[in-house]
Amino acid sequence: MISVTTPTIEGHHIVRYHGIVFGEVIQGVNALKDLSAGLTNFFGGRSVSYEEELLHSRESAIHEMENRASALGANAVVGVDIDYEVLGTGNNMLMVTASGTAVYID
Secondary structure: OEEOOOOOOOOOOEEEEEEEEEEEEEEEOOHHHHHHHHHHHHHOOOOHHHHHHHHHHHHHHHHHHHHHHHHOOOOEEEEEEEEEEEEOOOOOEEEEEEEEEEEEEO
């Protein structure tokens, strides 16, 4: 499966459009990672634990979007957009959404 942010894929012709597809992931951050990130925030530096959660959530959202595109008969997704949002009472949940147009290319 090819997924790109552009509306076309160089060297390929879009044969069919299958519609918009989404992949959503809502990931909670556990107390240990929250504590670690709080210390990093206090002392400065990068929060590796949060970065790992973000990376995992983004990859999962893209994978989910590609699976939904494949189920429609597509072999690519064009115009991919990734959105992030913090949710929850204590802002301790991360929502990542991947969306794009499922297409069949030659």
